Amino acid sequence: MxxxxxxxxxxxxxxxxxxxxxxxxxxxxxxxxxxxxxxxxxxxxxxxxxxxxxxxxxxxxxxxxxxxxxxxxxxxxxxxxxxxxxxxxxxxxxxxxxxxxxxxxxxxxxxxxxxxxxxxxxxxxxxxxxxxxxxxxxxGRWPGAEHGLSAREAEVLALLCQGLGNQEITEKAFLGMNTVKTHIRTLYRKIGVQSRTQAVLWGIDHGFRPDRSRHIRED
The missing domain is CATH 3.40.50.2300 (Response regulator)
Known part of the structure; x- marks a missing residue:
């Protein structure tokens, strides 16, 4: 301290x-x-x-x-x-x-x-x-945690919802391609979807759309 x-x-x-x-x-x-x-x-x-x-x-x-x-x-x-x-x-x-x-x-x-x-x-x-x-x-907390997504899986889904492809996700999240693919397969299974489009739609409905807000203490 x-x-x-x-x-x-x-x-x-x-x-x-x-x-x-x-x-x-x-x-x-x-x-x-x-x-x-x-x-x-x-x-x-x-x-x-x-x-x-x-x-x-x-x-x-x-x-x-x-x-x-x-x-x-x-x-x-x-x-x-x-x-x-x-x-x-x-x-x-x-x-x-x-x-x-x-x-x-x-x-x-x-x-x-x-x-x-x-x-x-x-x-x-x-x-x-x-x-x-x-x-x-x-x-802390992250979107999808209540549905069993780990922080890593949730981050990959967040990037999918931003419209990024697998290669872009590897570059932005600094993850290997095999790791990204593994996370995608795992999160698909956890949220019950079979395609990227279904995953994105699920994500938008479950808190993966980026917010825009500011909170400042007045004092």
């Missing part, structure tokens, strides 16, 4: 295209409001409030060389931190090269996430090598 007594809480904006994902992260951070103050929740819009750190959940989003730090931060002078279950060293390095100030794994607990955000705010570059490594499927 880096925060000294009397030090102001780190102001954080949480960003992702899916409001369910954003709200899930905010809920995990809520018990630590004395250390991390979530002042803005964004889906598909750039950060507007003055914050210290932007926590960018990579679910269904551009990653690595495709990461658009400037577009995400808008006019903010905040530090951007990627939050992802995918901790491939090359992906992490590409994100840092694009301007991310840190890269955190979803295997962290809420307390560990808060500690990592404080360290980034203090000027440290935090990566998965400096944090505990555990499976990240239990962190």
């Amino acid at each position: 880096l925060q000294a007594m009397g030090q102001a809480a780190v102001r954080v904006a949480v960003v992702n295209d899916y409001e369910l994902v954003v709200a899930g992260i905010a809920g995990v951070l809520a018990p630590y409001a004395d250390r991390v103050e979530v002042v803005e929740l964004d889906t598909r819009v750039p950060v507007q409030a003055e914050v210290d750190v932007v926590l960018y959940d990579s679910f269904g989003q551009s990653q690595g060389r495709r990461l658009d730090v400037t577009g995400l931060l808008g006019d903010s002078h905040a530090k951007l931190v990627v939050f992802s279950w995918n901790t491939d060293p090359e992906l992490v390095e590409q994100s840092l090269e694009r301007g991310a100030a840190g890269y955190l794994t979803k295997g962290l607990t809420g307390a560990e996430l808060v500690d990592a955000l404080e360290r980034v705010h203090a000027g440290e570059r935090v990566t998965p090598l400096q944090t505990p490594m555990r499976d990240g499927d239990d962190f």
Whole structure:
């Protein structure tokens, strides 16, 4: 725990295209409001409030060389931190090269996430090598979880609903082609469909259409 007594809480904006994902992260951070103050929740819009750190959940989003730090931060002078279950060293390095100030794994607990955000705010570059490594499927929420989809399967379905082909999904999600195909077969079985069109229609009806909203604390 880096925060000294009397030090102001780190102001954080949480960003992702899916409001369910954003709200899930905010809920995990809520018990630590004395250390991390979530002042803005964004889906598909750039950060507007003055914050210290932007926590960018990579679910269904551009990653690595495709990461658009400037577009995400808008006019903010905040530090951007990627939050992802995918901790491939090359992906992490590409994100840092694009301007991310840190890269955190979803295997962290809420307390560990808060500690990592404080360290980034203090000027440290935090990566998965400096944090505990555990499976990240239990962190937060994602569309389709209530239907048995894992976070990885849900992300692939989200990208299908964005109109991406398999090759585009491998590039955007930084997954191998065989992994993408396996996830597609598995999610088809779980949601009871037999084609890509059926999967997309199911996804649109079950929360996989990207949202557009902004929530800023008035105070």
